[in-house]
Amino acid sequence: MSIALTPTFIRTSGFGWLDIVRLGLVQTAIGGIVVMTTSTLNRIMVVELALPAILPGLLVAFHYFIQVIRPRMGHASDSGAKKTPWIIGGICVLALGGFGAALSTALMASYLILGIACAALAFFLIGIGVSISGTSLLALLAKGVNDERRAAAATIVWLMMIFGFAFTSIMAGKFLDPYEPYKVVVISGIISTIAVLVTIAALYRLETPELQNSPVHVERKTPFRQALAEVWADGDARRFSIFIFISMFAFSSQDLILEPFAGIVFGYTLGQTTSLSGVQHSGVLMGMLLVAICGSSRLRAYCGSLRLWMIYGCVASGIAMLGLAIGSMVGPEWPLRFNVFLLGLANGAFSIAAIASMMRLAVAGGAGKEGVRIGLWGGAQAIAFGVGGLLGAAASDVARALMESQSLAYASVFSIESGLFIASAYLASKVEK
Missing domain, CATH: 1.20.1250.20 (MFS general substrate transporter like domains)
Incomplete structure (x- = not known):
């Protein structure tokens, strides 16, 4: 299979190690939001609210199944000149979903059915947000890293996501005891806000013109x-x-x-x-x-x-x-x-x-x-x-x-x-x- 590469596309060695770490910070932000929904809220539903474990299990599975739209989201980011707006937009949707999940969990204590319905909507947004941000982020990383650095780049980015899991869990755990519903909502809001700000700062002027799609490509959008x-x-x-x-x-x-x-x-x-x-x-x-x-x-x-x-x-x-x-x-x-x-x-x-x-x-x-x-x-x-x-x-x-x-x-x-x-x-x- 022959592959035609344009001169613009050949410059895939643009990302240095610091640039890769900056992209890793975005993965850290994603991990920080996701761990609250899949771990902390899971425990609250089962232990503090005494709800069946199948409920958080289904909600987490639901956010995975929503990600079947990833190819569509990836194609949408391919159709534009830059992937940065898609990553930031996806993080914003993810942050909204994460905050909504915390709010829904607190709501379940008093209004169970309404809380579950709101949680389903929140996890839907989480699935959408992860699909948009995660797909566009990895696509940008693939474009900007040359072959000899890909294994190391993938390791750095994924380890930083794991760090996001661990750091968020540790820091949130210090402020959640003793359990009060409002604490979960406030902490989730803070985490979501920080995640969005970190993402915007990490991506600032990172996607250089050499890594952007050409105007000709943008005009010739493939269905x-x-x-x-x-x-x-x-x-x-x-x-x-x-x-x-x-x-x-x-x-x-x-x-x-x-x-x-x-x-x-x-x-x-x-x-x-x-x-x-x-x-x-x-x-x-x-x-x-x-x-x-x-x-x-x-x-x-x-x-x-x-x-x-x-x-x-x-x-x-x-x-x-x-x-x-x-x-x-x-x-x-x-x-x-x-x-x-x-x-x-x-x-x-x-x-x-x-x-x-x-x-x-x-x-x-x-x-x-x-x-x-x-x-x-x-x-x-x-x-x-x-x-x-x-x-x-x-x-x-x-x-x-x-x-x-x-x-x-x-x-x-x-x-x-x-x-x-x-x-x-x-x-x-x-x-x-």
Whole structure:
């Protein structure tokens, strides 16, 4: 497949490390708003308001499913000269949704049905805001970073998003005790306002004219359906979309069952299962850093390409999941913490390699098509996370209901997830670019 590059588009080395960090600050802002809705408000609904856990679960899944519009939002940003207005606009919608979610949660204490209805609208806005800002941000990053920096850039941006999760949770937690509904509303409003201001400051004069779409491209707007059909007709783009969905489905389906599994099968206490989650996240972090270091131009010849990291990361994830299946049958003698660490390491390696590959494939289609490509893959990831989280927990419940042995039930679910990772590795091997 031949790719015609314009002189303007060739200058994709425009972003230095400071510019990448500035884009990471936008991801930090996104993470700060999102963590309040998916973590803090989740706990308030279940614990303080004594509502069924399925309610926040459905709301979070709803905001994932809304992100099926990511390709449309990416195409819209491709059709204009700059992506900065789309990122800022998306953050504003996200901030409004985050504040609305907090307000709705406080409202549930007195007017449950009205509060739930308002929460559904708020999470709808959250899904829209993440779709617009996240897709446009990654598309801009893909345009502005050259190939040798993509793995490191993806790692920096995603680590800063994780920092946004952690920092917001810690700071908000200090002011939320003792719980009062008005505190949640005020803190959410402050977080949303700061996120918007940080985004505007971080993006100020960042998108230089060399990275903007040419006036000719803006005038010749390709209809969305045609643009999406052209992307889907690309064999690598299509295979990569399926790879993203299956791998992220397997990745997300373990989240809601790993801690209950450790408690039921291994007898871990609440504190021990929380610590186990920390072990997994430490592994994810190390896996990301490993790919960032090995993905540099100087070491790539010795460490392998991003494609190989995707393949072997998925294979290692499948082996680690199979280890959990075996461990569920062996019992407390199994080195669970080491197994979980290896799972996190493999997950971090393949996921950051996939993100960096996503950026590379986004610009492979030529100038002005980054947004719709990123949107397609971002939408696949979001749907996979929404479906994976719900079905992973549901599969665990069904298996435990049908099988007398809890250990056998978890072993069955983990074995299926292992197979999904191996299938993902096969799909990654078919991506040629």
